[in-house]
Amino acid sequence: MSAVPTESEGLRALASRLTVPLPRKTNLLRELRDDLDALTGELIAKGLDPHEASRRATIALVPDDITVQRLEAMHSTRYRRVTARLDTVRLRRLERGLMAAALAVVTVAGGLMLAPVGVTRDPSPFLWPVTVLGLLMVAACLAKGFELWIKGDHEKPRRGLTAIVVLGFSVVALGAVGALIDSIVLFEQLSMGPDHAGRLLLDGVRREATLLAVSLVLAMPGAVFWLVSHQWIAYVEDAHRRVFTPESPLP
Amino acid sequence: MTDENFDVQGFARDIHVLLVLATLRNGPKHGYQIALDVETDSNGLFQFRHGTLYPILHRLEAEGFIDGSWSKEGGGRRKKVYALTAGGRAHLEGRRAHVGEVVSRLLHLISGPGEAPA
Numbered sequence: 387m388s389a390v391p392t393e394s395e396g397l398r399a400l401a402s403r404l405t406v407p408l409p410r411k412t413n414l415l416r417e418l419r420d421d422l423d424a425l426t427g428e429l430i431a432k433g434l435d436p437h438e439a440s441r442r443a444t445i446a447l448v449p450d451d452i453t454v455q456r457l458e459a460m461h462s463t464r465y466r467r468v469t470a471r472l473d474t475v476r477l478r479r480l481e482r483g484l485m486a487a488a489l490a491v492v493t494v495a496g497g498l499m500l501a502p503v504g505v506t507r508d509p510s511p512f513l514w515p516v517t518v519l520g521l522l523m524v525a526a527c528l529a530k531g532f533e534l535w536i537k538g539d540h541e542k543p544r545r546g547l548t549a550i551v552v553l554g555f556s557v558v559a560l561g562a563v564g565a566l567i568d569s570i571v572l573f574e575q576l577s578m579g580p581d582h583a584g585r586l587l588l589d590g591v592r593r594e595a596t597l598l599a600v601s602l603v604l605a606m607p608g609a610v611f612w613l614v615s616h617q618w619i620a621y622v623e624d625a626h627r628r629v630f631t632p633e634s635p636l637p
Numbered sequence: 638m639t640d641e642n643f644d645v646q647g648f649a650r651d652i653h654v655l656l657v658l659a660t661l662r663n664g665p666k667h668g669y670q671i672a673l674d675v676e677t678d679s680n681g682l683f684q685f686r687h688g689t690l691y692p693i694l695h696r697l698e699a700e701g702f703i704d705g706s707w708s709k710e711g712g713g714r715r716k717k718v719y720a721l722t723a724g725g726r727a728h729l730e731g732r733r734a735h736v737g738e739v740v741s742r743l744l745h746l747i748s749g750p751g752e753a754p755a
Contacts, residue, residue: 417717418688421669424716428673446672449688456692460699 396448406461407538463538512564520604523553554608561601565594658729665720
């Protein structure tokens with residue numbers, strides 16, 4: 387019995403060895419699969435039995451370890467090529483630094499946009515926890531986006547998406563609960579019949595509206611990011627799966 | 638060509654590149670067809686084994702010497718087809734003289750002194 391794998395075994399083994407981004411891996415495997423099918427067919431037409439034809443096509447076309455290394459160097463992301471010489475610890479520090487800097491830029495930009503509107507003037511006590519949760523969600527989105535589209539690490543593409551959903555939901559939920567509690571406190575104050583009831587009511591409504599608006603504005607990019615990344619992952623995973631189902635047309 | 642800039646390993650790599658480009662001179666082909674034609678046209682002398690063809694194809698595509706495109710086949714399936722570009726054709730013509738000179742010098746060397754190069 388021959389130790390050389392047949393076509394589908396060769397494809398699966400190659401898929402597990404290649405660590406390039408999933409869309410590039412899919413294209414490589416798709417090209418190889420079509421060539422394997424065609425060469426096998428041609429060898430069968432020349433009189434070889436199907437198993438032997440598949441075996442020979444695999445020897446000719448499925449890359450060995452050295453060729454896989456060449457393909458990886460060629461098809462890895464620009465980020466991976468640039469950082470290839472850095473050791474893991476230094477690279478991790480650099481990535482964390484980049485994430486922190488990106489989050490700081492987003493925070494400052496958001497602060498500069500919101501400050502003139504008077505969001506932080508006499509705020510609800512819930513505004514700061516909502517903001518912190520929102521920033522955590524933005525950080526999670528930045529980290530995931532970096533992993534998916536800059537680093538090209540698609541080993542576990544869905545990892546972290548649930549955390550984004552939970553954080554986004556928490557931001558909105560805390561904003562809504564905060565507005566509700568603020569309203570109860572406001573109505574209690576109003577029920578005492580203070581002299582400045584009108585002013586108290588206006589300030590209270592503004593505070594609660596601000597809290598709700600900030601929580602929605604913070605949650606919105608998380609929802610959009612989740613939707614886009616979820617759809618993108620579903621698309622590339624589907625295309626990748628189709629490589630191993632010979633009868634299905636590829637997108 | 639001077640002795641300082643001649644790289645034997647580079648020349649061997651160059652041969653594979655030229656084989657691919659020369660095969661595509663006759664028209665666009667799929668990866669496996671390129672491998673098959675190189676083997677057939679050289680009576681089995683040159684072979685691409687263990688997928689060594691793909692890094693060459695992808696590098697040539699990145700350098701603009703060949704153009705890879707997905708063509709629709711029967712049953713909704715697609716195949717990647719490579720075609721020689723004008724740049725690839727020029728590269729092939731340019732390297733032909735270089736290969737000729739290397740082969741000529743090699744023949745002169747192994748034929749021994751007294752014999753003129755071919």
